Amino acid sequence: MKTSNFDHSIKALAIFTLISLMLTVASCTGKTDRAENLILNGAGATFPYPLYSKWTSQYNELTGVKVIYQSIGSGGGIAQIRAGTVDFGATDAPLDKEELDRLQLIQFPMVMGGVVPVVHVKGIGPGKLRLTGPVIAEIYLGAITRWNDPAIKELNPGITLPDEDITTVHRADGSGTTWIFSNYLTKVSPAWAREMGNAKVLAWPVGAGGKGNEGVSAYVQRIEGSMGYVEFAYAMQSGLSYALLKNHAGNFVAPSPGSFFAAASMADWENAPGYRVVLTEQPAEESWPITGASFILLRKEQRNSGKTRALLKFLDWCYRYGEKSASGLEYVPLPQHVVDGIESYWSRTLAAGGKSLWPPRGEKGDKE
Amino acid sequence: MKIGSGKHTGYGDVLFKAATFLSALIFSLAMAGVAFELARSSRLSIAKFGFGFLWSQAWNPVTQDFGALSSIYGTLVSTLIAMVIAIPLSLAIALFLVELAPPALSRWVGYAIELLAAIPSIIFGMWGLFVFAPFLADHVQPFLQKFGGFTPFFKGPPMGIGMMSAGIILALMVLPFTSAVMREVFSMTPPVLKEAAYGMGATTWETTSKVTVRFGAKGLMGAFFLGLGRAIGETMAVTFVIGNNHSISASLFSAGNSIASTLANEFTEASDPLYLSSLVELGLVLFAMTLLVQTIAHFWLRHLGKTTGGRQ
Numbered sequence: 001m002k003t004s005n006f007d008h009s010i011k012a013l014a015i016f017t018l019i020s021l022m023l024t025v026a027s028c029t030g031k032t033d034r035a036e037n038l039i040l041n042g043a044g045a046t047f048p049y050p051l052y053s054k055w056t057s058q059y060n061e062l063t064g065v066k067v068i069y070q071s072i073g074s075g076g077g078i079a080q081i082r083a084g085t086v087d088f089g090a091t092d093a094p095l096d097k098e099e100l101d102r103l104q105l106i107q108f109p110m111v112m113g114g115v116v117p118v119v120h121v122k123g124i125g126p127g128k129l130r131l132t133g134p135v136i137a138e139i140y141l142g143a144i145t146r147w148n149d150p151a152i153k154e155l156n157p158g159i160t161l162p163d164e165d166i167t168t169v170h171r172a173d174g175s176g177t178t179w180i181f182s183n184y185l186t187k188v189s190p191a192w193a194r195e196m197g198n199a200k201v202l203a204w205p206v207g208a209g210g211k212g213n214e215g216v217s218a219y220v221q222r223i224e225g226s227m228g229y230v231e232f233a234y235a236m237q238s239g240l241s242y243a244l245l246k247n248h249a250g251n252f253v254a255p256s257p258g259s260f261f262a263a264a265s266m267a268d269w270e271n272a273p274g275y276r277v278v279l280t281e282q283p284a285e286e287s288w289p290i291t292g293a294s295f296i297l298l299r300k301e302q303r304n305s306g307k308t309r310a311l312l313k314f315l316d317w318c319y320r321y322g323e324k325s326a327s328g329l330e331y332v333p334l335p336q337h338v339v340d341g342i343e344s345y346w347s348r349t350l351a352a353g354g355k356s357l358w359p360p361r362g363e364k365g366d367k368e
Numbered sequence: 369m370k371i372g373s374g375k376h377t378g379y380g381d382v383l384f385k386a387a388t389f390l391s392a393l394i395f396s397l398a399m400a401g402v403a404f405e406l407a408r409s410s411r412l413s414i415a416k417f418g419f420g421f422l423w424s425q426a427w428n429p430v431t432q433d434f435g436a437l438s439s440i441y442g443t444l445v446s447t448l449i450a451m452v453i454a455i456p457l458s459l460a461i462a463l464f465l466v467e468l469a470p471p472a473l474s475r476w477v478g479y480a481i482e483l484l485a486a487i488p489s490i491i492f493g494m495w496g497l498f499v500f501a502p503f504l505a506d507h508v509q510p511f512l513q514k515f516g517g518f519t520p521f522f523k524g525p526p527m528g529i530g531m532m533s534a535g536i537i538l539a540l541m542v543l544p545f546t547s548a549v550m551r552e553v554f555s556m557t558p559p560v561l562k563e564a565a566y567g568m569g570a571t572t573w574e575t576t577s578k579v580t581v582r583f584g585a586k587g588l589m590g591a592f593f594l595g596l597g598r599a600i601g602e603t604m605a606v607t608f609v610i611g612n613n614h615s616i617s618a619s620l621f622s623a624g625n626s627i628a629s630t631l632a633n634e635f636t637e638a639s640d641p642l643y644l645s646s647l648v649e650l651g652l653v654l655f656a657m658t659l660l661v662q663t664i665a666h667f668w669l670r671h672l673g674k675t676t677g678g679r680q
Contacts, residue, residue: 079639173633199430203429204614209612209613222527
């Protein structure tokens with residue numbers, strides 16, 4: 001009774017498996033129609049769920065291929081792709097190379113996004129407050145406790161800051177947003193690296209925890225003198241006052257698809273083992289310092305080459321045509337050269353029976 | 369002529385007996401299975417932290433150091449607040465409905481309260497976060513701070529969310545269950561007892577406190593533990609408003625966490641074995657706490673049965 005979440009996901013999984021089994025049987029016994037009956041299953045990160053569900057429904061309308069994505073969390077996604085119960089997994093925090101090799105998985109980025117510090121201080125509108133990473137770290141560590149602290153005043157000479165307590169708000173649930181945020185703070189603040197570290201859940205010394213991006217933004221909206229961090233889309237939709245951040249090049253930048261894209265453009269994607277690219281604190285002039293990517297996980301060893309090809313085609317479609325819906329939801333597509341690199345990575349690593357599964361050759365020739 | 373003789377029971381009875389026995393057996397087995405599985409899945413954490421898990425205040429997924437104390441504390445405090453509010457209120461509601469209200473009004477108010485029991489807990493949570501917590505922060509907490517600020521209970525910024533709002537929301541959720549049971553208990557008091565009391569010149573208050581409440585004492589305890597059982601494990605509504613911080617503070621304004629809210633928050637993204645195992649051990653602790661409450665309830669009821677009048 002206490003593990004109802006878990007129960008539900010197992011139940012949901014059982015139902016999905018049953019349905020897909022039934023449909024597989026149906027597709028075998030009926031006329032072997034190609035795309036119409038194909039179902040691809042994915043599970044994992046909650047952060048890209050709005051985007052993935054939009055893509056899957058659009059793709060279904062276009063091609064008849066059904067892609068089911070369950071946002072059960074990165075941990076569950078990793079466990080399920082490992083067990084082979086889903087065709088792809090998704091995670092916000094990238095796995096490192098050793099772990100990928102141990103679990104026999106490959107990993108590549110699917111989409112980018114940014115994490116934005118938001119504040120609720122009287123008289124301070126969006127884009128007015130300037131902050132640096134080390135100052136944010138000290139606020140979250142409880143070392144800076146009031147808005148009129150000299151360290152904040154020094155960054156904001158033109159603004160009158162109130163003599164008010166700062167209430168920090170963090171994510172209470174395990175989250176890729178926290179992972180990216182703490183990854184950034186670990187890079188820029190030695191104190192943070194020593195006391196807190198980089199993880200999806202942290203031992204917060206001060207502040208309140210909200211559940212999900214919506215929980216954090218609701219708390220920040222409510223609490224006078226509060227500060228939180230949320231996914232970019234939530235910062236825009238909730239109308240909260242986001243802060244400007246000083247990036248690696250020394251410029252104060254605003255969060256925007258442009259500044260996320262700038263962060264991605266300088267990263268060394270090709271040489272990162274297992275595509276483990278972290279986009280925080282990138283050197284470009286305009287780059288937003290807390291940028292991150294969300295990742296897809298596939299099994300190295302593919303059992304059903306027809307299904308894998310269909311899955312790769314879907315992902316390829318997302319890279320090429322998914323941009324419009326991605327921008328609508330305030331996510332940011334990957335740069336083209338990165339997409340090309342990922343697709344050549346598929347053709348190098350994914351194989352069934354010694355034959356490469358990507359790129360798709362003539363439509364008729366690739367039947368098993 | 370054989371009917372009721374008790375000699376020959378027939379196949380129907382045998383089947384019925386077997387079916388009821390089997391149902392009871394399956395249920396007991398399921399409970400034992402839950403306990404076993406919880407213990408088995410938390411063995412990593414038990415081996416690492418031992419009994420220290422129960423009184424360690426640490427909860428650090430980065431350094432892999434876990435302890436249950438702040439969650440146990442939050443569970444107990446939020447439940448305590450809920451019971452302190454809900455029990456007198458539901459007692460008053462039940463007495464009003466049974467003893468004082470005109471029958472038509474009593475029926476309608478009764479329906480309304482039962483309707484409250486049908487509201488899903490997530491609705492309570494969202495209402496708590498978006499409506500009730502802001503109200504607390506703007507109107508109630510500043511007032512409390514002004515007059516009670518010298519005590520440790522009302523310190524810190526009045527955020528609305530925190531231990532206090534979690535306790536009050538829980539009280540609202542428990543209320544329909546306890547008051548419904550209490551109403552039943554009171555309405556079962558034989559009219560002749562009450563009439564005798566009135567006949568001896570007792571006032572309504574005296575009749576209520578000396579006859580009705582005493583007669584139903586056992587049932588009232590049952591209602592209390594029913595409410596307690598519901599409050600202690602409530603997850604979603606608490607998660608929304610408790611503030612979700614792994615810390616212990618005497619202030620009711622500060623953010624805390626309960627076992628159930630920690631599980632709801634952290635289970636999905638916990639991929640590390642020791643972390644996962646510690647979360648399961650939290651579940652085991654909650655299981656043990658609930659068991660303890662039920663055992664105490666059982667003995668208390670037995671004790672009450674000896675000292676007070678009444679049936680059941």
